[in-house]
Structures are given as structure tokens and as C-alpha cells.
Amino acid sequence: MIKEFIAEHEAVYNLSGDIRRALERGELTDAKRDLVQLQHQLVDHWAGEEQGFFAVMRDDPECVTYIEALEAEHREMTVVLATADLADPDGREQVLASLATLWPHIEKEEDGLFPMSLTTLSGEQWDAAIAAWEHVHHRPVRP
Structure with missing residues (x-):
């Protein structure tokens, strides 16, 4: 399952780069298309994390605050990506700022929570x- 999360991280990170580059070139139609795709990917990804992985990691009291912070970042990014107006320079800046938080967020999961989960x-x-990841994604992780 961690392999699946990492693959999803790579996909959303790459897509965020496409959005950033489209915005830098002024290609708002492409940026909007990719932003919608990113939002769809993040909905499933975050649901898989929150309903499964984060839920079981919450059993460890040392992880609760860490997970709450990650979930707050999910909510913040969701709001910005869903409400920012790409036709407005301020909206574009909001999206770029939100996307800039994506890599540090991913690092918190991959370098902090994932290794801890293994032990x-x-x-x-x-x-x-x-099971929660499979339910959200409508496909099995295991063959």
C-alpha cells in the first residue's frame, strides 16, 4: 500500500508541475484542465490515506497530532484548489502557493509516517x- 501511496504522490506532484508551468506560460485553459484532474486525484488519494492509513495510525497516541496537521493541510489545499480563480492573478498566486506546499507535505508522510508505520x-x-484504500479506489492493492 505504501508503494501505491508513493506512486500517487509522484503523479500529483508531476501534475502540480504541469499546472505551475502552464500558469507561468499563461496557458490558463491547460492549467484549469490539469487543476481539475489534480483535484480528482487528491480526493481519492486523501480519502485512501485518511479513511485507512491515518485511521489506523491514530491508534498510536504519538501520531495523533502529526496526523491532524496532515489532515489540516489536506483541507487547506482542497479549499484553495477548489475556489481559486485562475483568471485572477491573485487566484493564480494562491494556487501556486498551495502547490508549493505539496512537496513538504509529501515528505512529512514519506519520511515520517510511512517509516514509522512499518514498525x-x-x-x-x-x-x-x-481495505480502506481498495474501497476508495475500487481496486485491490493485492492480486
Whole structure:
């Protein structure tokens, strides 16, 4: 499942680069198209994290505050990406600023939470996290 999360991280990060480059070139139609695609990818990705992985990691009291901060970042980015007007220079700046937070956010998960999960989660917790990811994505992680 972590492999799936990392693949999703790479996809959204790459798409965020496409959006940034389109905005820099003034290609608002392309930026809007890619922004909508990014929003769809993030909805599923964040649901898989929050309903599965984060939910089981919350069993460890040391992770609760860390996870709450990550979820707050999800909410903040969701609002900005859904409401920013790309036709307005301020809206474009809001999107670019929000996208700039994406890599540090991903690092918090991949360098902090993911390694911790490998030593703290039980088999039952992994099963629950994987089942939630599969439910959100409508496909199995395991063959």
C-alpha cells in the first residue's frame, strides 16, 4: 500500500508541475484542465490515506497530532484548489502557493509516517488500511 501511496504522490506532484508551468506560460485553459484532474486525484488519494492509513495510525497516541496537521493541510489545499480563480492573478498566486506546499507535505508522510508505520502497525491494522484504500479506489492493492 505504501508503494501505491508513493506512486500517487509522484503523479500529483508531476501534475502540480504541469499546472505551475502552464500558469507561468499563461496557458490558463491547460492549467484549469490539469487543476481539475489534480483535484480528482487528491480526493481519492486523501480519502485512501485518511479513511485507512491515518485511521489506523491514530491508534498510536504519538501520531495523533502529526496526523491532524496532515489532515489540516489536506483541507487547506482542497479549499484553495477548489475556489481559486485562475483568471485572477491573485487566484493564480494562491494556487501556486498551495502547490508549493505539496512537496513538504509529501515528505512529512514519506519520511515520517510511512517509516514509522512499518514498525508500529499490526497485520490487522495493515489489513484495515489496505481495505480502506481498495474501497476508495475500487481496486485491490493485492492480486
